Each structure stands twice: as structure tokens, then as C-alpha cells.
Amino acid sequence: MEPTPLVRPRSFVVRGRKTEAQTRAIDELWPSFGLEFTGEPLDLDAAFGRRAPRVVEIGFGNGENLLTLAERHPDRDFVGIEVHGAGIGRVLGAMRDRGLTNIRIVRHDAVEVFETGLRPGSIDEILIFFPDPWPKARHHRRRLVQPEFGRLLVRAIAPTGVLRLATDWEPYAEHMIEVLDAEPGLANAAGADRFVPRPEDRPVTKFERRGERLGHAIFDLEYRPRT
């Protein structure tokens, strides 16, 4: 057996170039809607200037889901965590075009943000949609959903909160259910070892469309904190 490396491998590879418009959107709008992560807990009350139900989306990609939900729910605040600059530029530009003010963006590894950046019990909903599946066995450790990360999710989520995930990669879906069903702080809303039906109100994203084009089934998971 190979020795376990001491350094946690990242769940992402930063790739892709920003368009000029995306670069401009970041230059202009990051000061208003970007949150600098310093390792300290983020002051979300101050960032949003109000106290509203709080949703965190991890790995929002080009932001289709984040933007649709923020527009649909002006009474909720959304924190998007992503490392992909082009997607961040796209979301900021779309926020301006659609007049949205209830999104803040953290450009950092979500694992580290969950380690120290979120106060315990402060998040009402956590969304992880179509995370990178890392299909090769030697890359499985790069998958975002791991037992240690499950514990961090439990720490951040409010007692009445919900964790939702989706993937089109069946082996990752099975891995997710194995890891999260085994987390003592979480209860599978569908019952042990089961998926929930696709929520009708979950917006379709690029990666879901891609999965469907490839003939993949889509798996949705939902967990609530165990009280």
C-alpha cells in the first residue's frame, strides 16, 4: 500500500482564461462583492449589511445556479466559493446586469474556507453541485467530499439547515453517500443509502447538461444535521 501523503491534494486545478469583459467585471466589482479570505472567520453580517438566511455554494463554476437562486430569492444571501477566475468574472458581470446585490464571492479553496472562515452553525444551506469527479483511482483523494470535509460541513451548518449535492458520476455519487451517511452529524433525508428525487427547483447547469449528453444518470443527495 502506498503511504498516505501528508499534504492534502487540492480538489481543483485552476484553468481557463478570462475574457476582457470578465477581467473588467472583476476590476470594477470585486471591491463591492468580493470577500477577501485571510484565514479568519468572514464577517457575513457586515458583508451583506443584514441578517438573512444564508446559502453557500461551493464550486459554482460559471454561476448558473448561484445567479438563478439569488434572483429567485432576494430575501436570502448567497456566498459563492470558487477558484475559477473566468466564472467569478462572469458572475460579477451578471450581478451588475441583473441588479443583484445578495451574492458575495470568496476566491479560495473551499476546504480552507470551511476550516476557519465560517462561524459554527452560521449557514442555512450548503450546495455542492457537480463537483469535479476525479474518476481515476489515483486521484480519488482529490475529491472534495471526504470524511474530514464532511465534519467541516457539519460544523458550519445551522441546526435547521440543509446540505444538497448532485453529481452525474455514479461512482462519486456512491462515494458521497458512503462518506456522508457515515458522518454522525448528518442524517440522509432520503433514508440510509438512498438518493432524493431531482429537486424540481434546482437550476440545470452546464455540467448537468454535459452529463446528460453523455448519457449519465443524475444523482441528488440531501442531508440534515442530526439533532
Ligand SMILES: C[S@@+](CC[C@H](N)C(=O)[O-])C[C@H]1O[C@@H](n2cnc3c(N)ncnc32)[C@H](O)[C@@H]1O
Ligand atoms: C465540474 S465544475 C461544476 C461547476 C458548477 N457547480 C456546475 O454545476 O456547472 C466544479 C467546480 O468546482 C470548483 N472547485 C473544485 N474544488 C474547489 C474548491 N476546493 N474550492 C473552490 N472551488 C472548487 C472548480 O473550480 C470548478 O469550477
